Amino acid sequence: MRTESEIGYNSKIEGDVVVTTVDAALNWFRKNSVWPMPMGLACCAIELMAVGASRFDISRFGSEVMRFSPRQADCMIVAGTVTYKMALATRRIWDQMPEPKWCIAMGACASTGGMYRSYAVLQGVDQIIPVDIYVSGCPPRPEAVLDALMKLQDKISKQPVIEKMTITNLNKEAA
């Protein structure tokens, strides 16, 4: 088993025992099984479905199933335009997701409102949800979504596990 520890591992010297930090192990588990919750709202949802289909298989990155129930998901991929009418439903679903959770804003509409600068569109889902990764494109190619997932995995692997819980709670206080 490959570990993330900085100590070099040589099974001849150290035997068949793996020594690592809690952070590294937990992060390794977390990042390799990020189950997305597809908040598929508009056209980006179709590209998200294509990412899940056989050509750009997302399950080889660990996202085995697209969990439609927020309580069973790790990462919310906001794919599509968030309108003001939909905003509170989106926020509510985000609140229902258990920690640890991340958010990928997929596409121009979710990142900044996209080309819809109008009375009904929330100009970016980061107005209501803390976003970890923004993916540009209208819609982003499936390869871009996979790249975003890989960047998210990098981000997860660097995060100190214990402190993250505190930081998120502070965010909740502020919100």
Next chain:
Amino acid sequence: MTSLEAAKKLKQRFGDLVSEPTEFRGEISVTIGDAEQIVEVCTFAKQDLDFCYLVDITSIDNYGDDPRWTIVYHLRGLRNGCELRLKTSVSEEKSKLPSILTVWATANWHEREIYDMMGVHFRDHPDLRRILMWEGYPYFPLRKDFPLAGKPSDLPGVAFTRLTPMEGGPFVTVAGGNSAMSREPRIRIPETDSIETMARLERRKEIQEAHGHPKGPGPIEKK
């Protein structure tokens, strides 16, 4: 029967109420002088002229002109392939005209959309409420004096406009707890849920004020 003949028959039946048919790009339009009689005109068109299909109802805001609203009906006869456009005008003070739901059932949602976007009321519509914007949105967005970027308004309530029976039920966690255990419902009483959450958040605020961070005095060895 061609569209022009149908339009002429309409004019013959209603006389001065219906204008002379005009043609543009192969389409025939007539204007109905009085919007109040639109139901009679449409009933005649459906029953006698065989316009069985209502394609679309549109509204136009003639900002600065009086009458301000023009409502446009597109009729089509599936058997003979005729198409006809009926236009009628409503002034801004009145902003009301009869609904043609009794003639074609599809008018229901079209008229709701016109009410939502332009603010024109349809009398005798059983359920005239907003369809694209949320209930309680205070403006009519497609009017010419409403800016594209919109005006500030209250965000709508959550996806439910009334409490559904399952809200606050036994399987819904309480938001705001700082750990999975505190969020997990054990014995839940829906009526006191919000009171509990508020009390929990208040307590955390007190702890924050007392200690500088929300988790109390913290571990014995500070990192």
Next chain:
Amino acid sequence: MPTVQDIEVKDSAARHAQAAEQFQDERMVLNMGPSHPATHGVLRIVLELDGEIITKADPDVGYLHRGDEKIAENMTYTQFIPYTDRLDYLAPLANNVAYALAVEKLLGIHDKLPPRCQYIRVMCAEMARISAHLLGLGAFAMDMGAVTVFLLIFTEREKVYNMAEAISGARLTTSYTRVGGVMRDIPPTLLDQCQKFCDEFIPALNDIETLLTRNRIWVDRVRNLAVISKSDAIEYGLSGPNLRGSGVEWDLRKNQPYLCYKDLEFDIPVGSTGDCYDRYLVRMEEMRQSVRILQQCIKKMPGGAENKSKEPVNVDNGKVILPPKQGVMTKMEELIHQFMLVTEGMNCPPGEIYFGHENPKGELGFYINSKGGGVPYRLKIRAPSFVNLSIVPKIFQGAMISDTVAILGSLDFVMGECDR
């Protein structure tokens, strides 16, 4: 609690009547959506249930209302083309063709397009039709549990995406057509690619049919469900496969032909009973007919694959479509045309038109009211999905909850179009 209920009752109206007599006051209100795996986008339906049977259904649309019509009043006709992609985002090429034809009708040039342009547009529309029907079918099947179909159709859709990318550069949101023509001529390899797709698609479609069409579970679930009678279909303004599934022979490609559909041979599948199974069968057969049309287009394309005879692809009118770049850089008149088209848009005459196009979901209509100039005064999009959804309160009554996904899947709507 009901004691012994006869669950063999298939007629939904009778079930409804039976249930209503006994349980007047025990109704539960269930909210389905807006975030729901089976509602094909953000649709919210508030269901009033009597046990498992729905007594009232109230769809709540507008969760994807982006204000397209108001945006159109602020943009030139060409600037609005990307917004049309995102209406029915399963078939963006078809929306582009519909919009371009509408503005061309306003200008009076919609029947003066060069033949190569017409054939290219027909090919785009039919490819989009195949793509949209495939996804509608896949989503329908997946919601009912047949997940294999979903993955199978995506393989075929990826081939259509490859072709769309070859034509326009983008997989999904192509923005390919322009008023007066298309963005650029098709690449030389496209017709071969299309022929290969047609050859591979029919066996794949046959595979999918063996999974579903005569499958006992599928037939039991969708047969005699949500029957829409002929008169209801016309009353409620349904269009497309929903209308044809109920037995009405109306297809805009045959009844009000545009582009070069008059020269092509194809049939229109029409259903007999108007239930979900018929609508499914109509869509399957429409895909086969689209392949037939595509093969004819490939053979008949004016100029052939490589356009050796230099057939024009755009209308020869610098006031409507951008002139070729060599002219713009060297000649004065073309430079002025380019400048005026980009800054002010094409000068449309004052007047109003309505143009309906046979989209995969139904009749996509554009009503353009112009007061002259390059910006429309009012642009109304007659969305087929909006009108098709208005029949939901009627056909949900008496159905069971598990039937809702079947009915929604068979109606095949897209919220991007419904809410605009």
